[in-house]
Amino acid sequence: MSFTSSSRQLPNTDETPERETPEPDAPSPGIEQPGPAPQDASAGAPDHTRDAATDAEPGQDAPSSGPEQPAPTAEGQPAVGTAHDTTDPEPERGATDAEPEPVVRAPEGEVPAGSGAGSSSDEDDGGDDGEEPVSVSSPPSAGHADEGTDGSTDEGGETGPAAPAAGGVGEAAPPSGRVRGWRGRYPVAATVLAWTVTGLAAVLVLFAMLMPGKADQFHPAQFLRVPVEAVFGAALVLVLPRRPRIAVSAVAGLALGVLTVLNLLDVGFNEYLGRGFNVVLDWALFSDAQAYLQDTFGGGGALGIAILAVVLVIAVLALVTLSVVRLGSLVARNSEVATRATLVAAIVWVTCAALGVQVTGVPIASEHVALAVQDRAHRVRDTIRDEAEFQKIAKKDTFANTPPDQLLTDLRGKDMMITFIESYGRSAIEDPVMAPGVDATLTAENKKLTGAGFAAKSGWLTSATYGGSSWLGHSTFLSGLWINNQQRYRTVTAGDHLTLPGAFKKTGDWDTVGVMPGVQKAWPEQKFYGIDKLYDSRDLGYRGPKFSWSTMPDQYALTAFERLVHGKKHDKPLMSTIILTSSHQPWAPIPRTVPQDQVGDGSVYDAIEKAGKRPGDIITDERKSKEEYGKSIQYSVTSLIDYLVKYGDKNTVLIFLGDHQPIARVSGDHASRDVPVSIVAKDPKVLDRIADWGWTDGLRPEHNAPVWKMSAFRDRFLTAYGSTPHS
DSSP, rough: OOOOOOOOOOTTTOOOOOOOOOTTTOOOOTTTOSOSSTTGGGTTOOOHSSOOOSSSOOOSSSSSSOOOOOOBBBTHHHHSSSSSOSSSSSOOOOOOOOOOOOOOOOTTOOOOOOOSOOOOTOOOSOHHHHHOOOOOOOOTTTOOGGGGSSSOOOOOTTOOSSOOOOOOOOOOOOOTOOOOOHHHEEEEEEEHHHHHHHHHHHHHHHHHHHOSGGGGOSSGGGGGEHHHHHHHHHHHHHSSOOOHHHHHHHHHHHHHHOOOOOOOHHHHHHHHHSSSSOOOTGHHHHHHHOOOHHHHHHHHHHHHHHHHHHHHHHHHHHHHHHHHHHHHHHHHTTTTHHHHHHHHHHHHHHHHHHHEEEEEEEEEEEEEEHHHHHHHOOOHHHHHHHHHHHHHHHOOOTTOOGGGGSSSSSGTEEEEEEEEEETOOOOHOOOOTHHHEEEEEEHHHHHHHHHHTTEEEEEEOOOOOOOOOOOHHHHHHHHOOOOHHHHHHHHHHHTTOOHHHHHHHTTOOEEEEEEEOOSSOOOOOOHHHTTTTTEEETTSOOOSSOOOBBBBBBHHHHHHHHHIIEEEOOSSSSSEEEEEEETTTEEETTTOOOOOOOOOTTTHHHHHHHHHHHHHHHHTTTTHHHHHHHHHHHHHHHHHHHHHHHHOTTEEEEEESSOOOHHHHHTTTTTOOEEEEEEEEESSHHHTTTGGOOOEESSSSSTTSEEEEEGHHHHHHEEEEEEEEOO
C-alpha cells in the first residue's frame, strides 16, 4: 500500500482563480488532489523551483502575513501531520492556478489540525469541537487507546504525554510491512492479557472489600455480596475529571491495601491470640514473634519468613492500589455502560438491604469496609480511653494499706509455690482429641498425691489472654487487676500495686524467689512483683539442648530449683514463683522424664531432643498439633507432681494453673478462655479455708465447677487466708 501527501499553495493574486481540469492520468476517483503543484513540474523543471523555502511560487513575492503554511517535502508536497515514508509516490501534475480554499485531506489514519480528537484537555470526554474527524481504516490491536493503565491513552479526549498505540485516532497507521510492538504482532494475545489483568484486578479489589478478619469466616457466601463502597466509588469516578480521578483512585486503593494488611493481621491474631490486631499496642509483639520463629525454625528460617512477610505487605499495597486505578480508568472510558451498571448495583444493594436478603446467613448488601474502618476507629478510641481509666483503677487496692501483721496470717510458716504451666487450658481437659490422655495423667498424678499424703481442690479461672502473651495472664493472676493488653501491662508494672509475691514479702516472714527459664534477658518487672531473687535461663546451669522455644525441660527447671534454692537451708519459708515452659507451642520436640539421678546438667536431653519430632512435622497439621499439645501438658503436670511428691513436706503449699488456652487451631474456634487452677497441700487446714469456694476435689475440675475471672483470685485468696482489707 502506498501513501500520498496533499499539497496546498497560495492563490495567484494576478489571475482569477479557476479549477484545473483533471489530466487523463489523474489518480483513481475518490482521491482528491487540491491545489496546484509547482509549475511545469512534470516537464522536468529545475530543482530550485520545487525546493522553495516558502509557500510562494517562483517569481512571486511571499505574502507578508497570513496563516503559516507547512513546508514542502522533497517532492514539493507539504507535510501534514506525522511524516510517512512514501514508497509509491504519485506522479506530479502541473497546474496553472491554485484554488482559493482547497480542502486539505489528511493522510490515512491522521486527524487534520483543529480537530477535537487528540485534544489534550483533561476534561474532554471524547468529543471534538464540532468537526467530523477523519475516518481511518486501521487494523485494531490490543494496544487500542482505551487500554488505559497498560501504556496507552485514557478515554477519548484525554491524551497523556505518551503517544497512543497503533490504530488509535490521532496517529497515522504504520507503514506497510511494519508493526508497532508486540501488541501489533499478537493482537489476540494482547487483548486476552488485557482482559485477564482487568479481571484479576476486579477480583482482588472485591476480595479486599469483603475479606473477613477470622479464618473461619472464609467461605463462598462471604464474597457473593454487593459492597456499597464499590457503588459509591464507581459513581465518584464517573463525575471526576481525569487527574482528580486518578488521584482519588490511588488514595482509595492505598487505603484499601492498608485495610487488607490489617485484615490479614486480624486473621493471624485471631488464630493465635483469639482477638484482632490492635493498631496502637500490638506492634511491640512483632519482636517476640521474631524470637519465637527463630527458636522454632532457626535463624535462616526466621529471616526468610520475615522477608516474605515484608514482600507480601508491599505486594498487597501495590497491587490493590494499581487495581483500583485500573478499574477507575475502565469505568471512566466506558461511562455509559458503567453508569447503567452502577445504577443497577445501587438498586440491588438498596433492595437487598431493605428486605434483608441473605445467602447462608450472610447479607447480600455489604457495608464491610465501612464497618471495618469504624470498628478500628472505635478500637483506637477505646484503647486511648482505657489507658486513662486503668490508671485510676490501678491506684485503688483493697489491701494496699493492710499492715504486715494482718496479711496472710493463716499461711505463716508454709513454703509457698505458685507455678504456671504454659498454655494449660480447659481444652486440654475437655477436647475429645486431647482429653483422654490428659485426664488419664491427672487421675494418675492425683493418686500419687494421695499416696504421699497430699490433697487437692480445683476450679476454673478465665484468663485475660488467649493463645499467647503469657505475661498478661501472669500479671492478672498475681496483681488482681484485669491486664488484657500491653498498655495495661506497662501501666501496672510501672506502679506499685500489691501482688501476691509482694504481699508475702511485705509480711517480712517469707523470702521471695522466682524461677523463670523463659526469661533470657534483663527483667525489670522483678521489682514490681516483689521478687527478691530471680533465677532466669542464664542462672540455672543448663547445658542441654533447647526444645524449640522452651530453653530447658520442666523437669530440669524444677530440679535446678531444688538444687539452687529449695534444697538449701534458709531462715524463712520461701514464696516461689515458677513458670514452666515445656508446653509452649509449637510442641515439638517434647522432652520426656528421666530418672531424677540422671538429670545432671541437662546433657542427657541431647538424645531426646534429636529423637523428637520437628516443628515442621506438626505445625500445619491441626490434629497432630492437638495430639502433641496434649502430650506436652501431660509431661509438665507429671514433672510438677513428681517434684512435689519427692521434695514436698507438710508445710508445702502448691498453687498451679494455666496461664491461657492454646491457640485456636488447637483449642478450637470460639473456645472459652478458661484455665484450670488447683491448690495442693498436706495440711488439711489449708484446704479447709477454701471449702466454701465450691471447687472440685482432686486435680481435675468438673465441667460445672465455679468459674471466676483470673483477676478475682488475688483478693479471694488473701481474704481466705487471714488478710484484712485496708484500702
